[in-house]
Amino acid sequence: MNIELTAEQKALQQEVREYMTTVMTPELLEEMKIPEYKEGGGPEFRKQYARMGADGWIGLSWSRELGGRELSHVEQYIFTDEVVRSGFAYPFLTTEAVTPVIAANANEEVREEVVGGVRDGKVVIAIGYSEPNAGTDLASLTTKAVRDGDDWIINGQKMWTSLANFADYVWLAARTDPDPAKKHKGLTMFLVPTDIAGFSHTPVHTLGVRTNATYYSDIRLPDKYRVGEVNGGWKLITGQLNIERLSLFTHGQVDALYQGVCHWAAETPSPSGGSLIDQPWVQHNLAKVRSGLEVVKLICWKQAWAMDQGALDMADASVAKVYGSEFFVELYRLLLEVMGQAGTISADSPGAVLRGKIEFRWRVGSILTFGGGANEVQRDIIAMAGLWMPRTR
Amino acid sequence: MDFNIADELKSVQELARQILADFTEVEQLKQVEQQEQGFDEKLWGALADAGLLGIDIEETLGGTDLGFYALTALCEEVGRTVAPVPAIPVLVSAAGTLRRFAAAGQKENWLPGIADGSLLVTAATEEYNNDNPANPNCRAEAVEGGYALSGTKTCVPAASQSRRILVPATTGEELVVALVDPAAAGVSLSPQVVTSGETRHELHLDKVQVPDAEVVATGGKALDAMNWVQQATRTALSAMALGVCDKMMRMTGQYTSEREQFGRAIATFQAVSHRVADCYIDVECLRLVTQQAASLIDQGRPADEASTIAKIWCGDVTHRVSQASQHCHGGTGVDRDYPLHRYCLWARQIELSAGSSAQLTAQLGQAIGAAYSSP
Structure with a gap:
């Protein structure tokens, strides 16, 4: 039992942290003020993403055969943690969750095209799972793919297809068996190029970021873009959920917010004399954040470590998801309380603190409590897998 | 980074769990609860026989020297069974401190006896409205050949069964940590029943003479x-x-x-x-x-x-x-x-x-x- 980073791990952390300062150029920071480009997709984002590819930073966890460095999960987490901390809109779901699945299951020609493109920082993939009537109950999705000679004809609608407005492909889950024995058995995965005829998207403006509704209208998709077995999509979807979670909750991003508020409170005078940080109520909130953050760090490390051991516990994974998502929301509130009215001022207005980042994080915070498997479902899993309690109904 | 629990530690924890479970059937707990001290000496003896009391005591002093982490694993097992034994005050607060800060002669006096279960040493870390042992109100007055301690400690666990009580006090200028004999002149123990059901003690010290040989540390140490x-x-x-x-x-x-x-x-x-x-x-x-x-x-x-x-x-x-x-x-x-x-x-x-x-x-x-x- 030794819960600290090794010297090599610390060196990697430092290396990534330093490199990312060169990625977050003033031009990129400027570009990210435009709501359209907040989550990436602008020309400066494209430039820096491609530079990360050229410098060999993409796909570190992949096999050497694919051009990766076969990093352990712990090292991969350290990389992820630092990239998220930097604020760069790195497309983790593309690089860590979807691409390895494509590499293992796609037709050779498509594999070259997509995996190579991602490795070079030229390809971004959007996730097409959710539909207007299929959220947490994903297996009830109805987007259809029907075989027609060497092609598939795809019809349907997806919801919350983030990044689809600039992505190169959508990683699409479609129903290929309309009447399977069990509804999760009739699904197949496809890669849909976003420049294909019949694909369109409209923006959905959320509390925080822009996302999209995407439409698939009589798309004729060559069979080479099918990934994995026909009707074998479910295990490709669920197989990468844990990896996905490892990039949703990281310590660095919120630790940086906490430290930013600490500095701000130390520099900001209190009306009753001294600095804001001398006030007991401010100290109370900061200490609450600090003690909760410690667990975020430890949970993330333990998850990554357990994945390296090949022993990720099902209940533990759900614990991480529930704790992480609910604590993040609590943290935003505790830090915003310290800032008070100043916390409400948006990035471009005079008087904004920390470029309005915390208020913005709060806006997107609730996505994580229902997204990635609603927390109610996670609690069901904890009760069953962790405590052997009977299934609720 | 390694969250793994070593096999050796797992077997220690397993052993502790087994012994503690054997002694904590509801009827046994009820019986111990009837007694004034609320301390299961037989269980303590069984833990000693299994080498579990000396987990964080050097081998040369009768321990197994598995370290502090292993000791916390034992504490976890004590919690799992709510066993009526003073593991934390004796093994952590007292023995752990003696091991790291006491003179060789003091360690020889007390640690082997703690490891083999033949004696208890406890620690008085809390005062009324003050749980910081590094900042006590209890006074230590320098006297010929030692200190005279005066003051009050509260909720001292296992005080009446212990041969010595580790007590922090201050001269006003520096901190003194000494071993107090509960039988010494000027010591009075008043029973305090606490939430857990144990009997703890208010420890009152009135110019209790502590010889230099019983002073564990002074000043920065x-x-x-x-x-x-x-x-x-x-x-x-x-x-x-x-x-x-x-x-x-x-x-x-x-x-x-x-x-x-x-x-x-x-x-x-x-x-x-x-x-x-x-x-x-x-x-x-x-x-x-x-x-x-x-x-x-x-x-x-x-x-x-x-x-x-x-x-x-x-x-x-x-x-x-x-x-x-x-x-x-x-x-x-x-x-x-x-x-x-x-x-x-x-x-x-x-x-x-x-x-x-x-x-x-x-x-x-x-x-x-x-x-x-x-x-």
């Missing part, structure tokens, strides 16, 4: 010793709380899976199962911060912040898991014939010992304020 004891005790309490809470939560999971109302197990109501799932999350959080603090102390690394955070979580989690367990058990939970109540009582005892969550959160906040204010 005494300060280091008392900072260590505070961090180690908080961490050990967190480990014990982990055992207490893990067991309460599992009892609740099992009880609600069996208890039927409206024609179905109440665990099949999401409102019930989610409350138990929340306990599971809490217990995992407590486990992680406790393991971190314990492994830092084990390696002799700074653990002030880590042990403070562990004890903050400990206080919050004991309260929440205890109340949720009580609630989900309905009337059974409050019935003294059912074992849950002991866990709830211990949960509250631990929560309020060595600093509450509110107090430690304030301290942590002050430390954060100081760290960011300094230029």
Whole structure:
């Protein structure tokens, strides 16, 4: 039992942290003020993403055969943690969750095209799972793919297809068996190029970021873009959920917010004399954040470590998801309380603190409590897998 | 980074769990509770025979020297069985401090006897409204050949059975840590019944003469010793709380899976199962911060912040898991014939010992304020 980073791990952390300062150029920071480009997709984002590819930073966890460095999960987490901390809109779901699945299951020609493109920082993939009537109950999705000679004809609608407005492909889950024995058995995965005829998207403006509704209208998709077995999509979807979670909750991003508020409170005078940080109520909130953050760090490390051991516990994974998502929301509130009215001022207005980042994080915070498997479902899993309690109904 | 628990440690924990379980059947616990001291000497002897009392004592002094982390694993098992033994005051607060800060002769006097179970040494770390042993109100007056100690300590565990009590005091200029003989002139012990059901003692010292040979440390070394004891005790309490809470939560999971109302197990109501799932999350959080603090102390690394955070979580989690367990058990939970109540009582005892969550959160906040204010 030794819960600290090794010297090599610390060196990697430092290396990534330093490199990312060169990625977050003033031009990129400027570009990210435009709501359209907040989550990436602008020309400066494209430039820096491609530079990360050229410098060999993409796909570190992949096999050497694919051009990766076969990093352990712990090292991969350290990389992820630092990239998220930097604020760069790195497309983790593309690089860590979807691409390895494509590499293992796609037709050779498509594999070259997509995996190579991602490795070079030229390809971004959007996730097409959710539909207007299929959220947490994903297996009830109805987007259809029907075989027609060497092609598939795809019809349907997806919801919350983030990044689809600039992505190169959508990683699409479609129903290929309309009447399977069990509804999760009739699904197949496809890669849909976003420049294909019949694909369109409209923006959905959320509390925080822009996302999209995407439409698939009589798309004729060559069979080479099918990934994995026909009707074998479910295990490709669920197989990468844990990896996905490892990039949703990281310590660095919120630790940086906490430290930013600490500095701000130390520099900001209190009306009753001294600095804001001398006030007991401010100290109370900061200490609450600090003690909760410690667990975020430890949970993330333990998850990554357990994945390296090949022993990720099902209940533990759900614990991480529930704790992480609910604590993040609590943290935003505790830090915003310290800032008070100043916390409400948006990035471009005079008087904004920390470029309005915390208020913005709060806006997107609730996505994580229902997204990635609603927390109610996670609690069901904890009760069953962790405590052997009977299934609720 | 390695969260692995070494095989050797796993077998120690297994052994401890077995022995503790053998001695903590409800009838046995009831019997010990009838006695005034509330201390199961037979169990203590069995733990000694198995080599478990000397986990954090050098081999040359009769211990097995597995270290502090292993000792917290024993504390966790004591919590899991709410065994009536003074593991934390004797093995952590007293023996752990002596091992690290006492002179060779003092260690030889006391540590072998602690390891073989033949004697107890305890520690008086708390005063009224002051749980910081590094800043005592108790006075030490330098006298010929030693010190005269005067003052009052509260809720001292195992005080009446111990051969010595580790006591911090101040000369006004420097800290003194000494071993006080409870039989010495000027010592009075007044029994205090506390929430856990144990009898603790108010220790009153009136110019108690302590010879130099019984002075463990003075000045900077005494300060280091008392900072260590505070961090180690908080961490050990967190480990014990982990055992207490893990067991309460599992009892609740099992009880609600069996208890039927409206024609179905109440665990099949999401409102019930989610409350138990929340306990599971809490217990995992407590486990992680406790393991971190314990492994830092084990390696002799700074653990002030880590042990403070562990004890903050400990206080919050004991309260929440205890109340949720009580609630989900309905009337059974409050019935003294059912074992849950002991866990709830211990949960509250631990929560309020060595600093509450509110107090430690304030301290942590002050430390954060100081760290960011300094230029």
